[in-house]
Amino acid sequence: MSELVTGEAVALELRPARLPSRALAVLLDLAAAVAVYVAVTIALVAATASLDEAAQTAISIAMFVLVLVGGPIVVETLSQGRSLGKMACGLRVVRDDGGPIRFRHALVRGLIGVIEILMTFGVVACIASLVSARGRRLGDVFAGTLVVRERVPAGQAGFVPPPPPWLAGRFSGLDLSAVPDGLWLAVRQYLTRMRQLDPQVGWSMAERLAGDLAERTGTPVPPGVPPAAYLAAVLQERQAREARRAFGNGAAVGGGQAGPAGAGWAGNHAPPPAQPPVAVPPAVHRPSGYPSPGHSSAAYPPAGPGAASPRADGAADERPSTGFVPPA
Known part of the structure; x- marks a missing residue:
């Protein structure tokens, strides 16, 4: 019942974000994450110069996981689905019912995003978004989320009347x-x-x-x-x-x-x-x-x-x- 169609062929659904805007948001998020990762790596190299090579490698891997994987998860959780790139593009991650996401939603999206975005350079995510009727990638499907347009033209946003x-x-x-x-x-x-x-x-x-x-x-x-x-x-x-x-x-x-x-x-x-x-x-x-x-x-x-x-x-x-x- 994710989409309800009336007898007048009126589809009651959210406004899903399209692939170009989502791709631009992902690129902005990756650019910000890479900049933070490079800055943190330079600081750690200077701070751990006295350690052996194995310790430096372990610290580098830990920083990669924390910054490029854990960073987006923490940002989406604290901002309720609005990362830096999504705020710039007017997008937001919400649940299937339109509610704000929680940590488990951001965690699933972030872990699967490592495979379909980082490891495959976004090819899997683009294919999944093109195949999906609502533009969802695999992370959205497994997490039960949807990326929607948060900024809509004036007068088009739906008003939910309060109960009596x-x-x-x-x-x-x-x-x-x-x-x-x-x-x-x-x-x-x-x-x-x-x-x-x-x-x-x-x-x-x-x-x-x-x-x-x-x-x-x-x-x-x-x-x-x-x-x-x-x-x-x-x-x-x-x-x-x-x-x-x-x-x-x-x-x-x-x-x-x-x-x-x-x-x-x-x-x-x-x-x-x-x-x-x-x-x-x-x-x-x-x-x-x-x-x-x-x-x-x-x-x-x-x-x-x-x-x-x-x-x-x-x-x-x-x-x-x-x-x-x-x-x-």
Whole structure:
């Protein structure tokens, strides 16, 4: 489920980096690593001039492994997939589900990279990238990673709407260990593109993804919760756990918005103050689910940052809209 194709032939996937940009990033990384290796070698030769030849050879091999193999692994781990060459080319290494990589991902990529990049002068890596539909080399395949374009044109980056406030902390006890990375990727990409889909197609996709997610977690979707809102709430719960694991218990993950509807409450699972229900225009009958089948998504308030929601008195609401409506 690394790629989900809708009935409208819309592929929900990340933007993989192409071979030329990846090759340029690798060359910049190798140039930086070789420069560091030469500087360290010159310093060690001067410092170990009194040692015998065997000791000098052992130290040289150790420096080669530490600088040219261990260096890229440490850099990718600390920078979460952004080495010097990748930062210059606007690339980043991420997991298959779009999350940040960890030490084990960088370790597998670095060890296999010794064979397919250093020992074969990049021939194996180029062939694997050309054969792969997503431009992945062997290190990416075995590590479960993907090199994506981090800098995209303005307006093309997908916005993941935050879950509604009435779902805050509801899934804090959910077991997410059995959910595969491919399913997380499909959920995330659906949420970023759901407003571009036909309402009936988007509703069926949300139900299918919610059913798959509920099957993996072993807990059914709560009654009355729209499938799209359920997906957004579970995805933000997972992001909150990742943030606490990486930065400690004080970390908070917002939904990409700076208002009370989406910022700050997911990290400590404290539900926000009760919000008044959004009024529905008389001309449009809106069911409790979002998006609803059979209705155009243009009738609903925008879910982007800073979007205004209608109020009962007809004035614009200053709170950012999440795009979801509480159940009746």
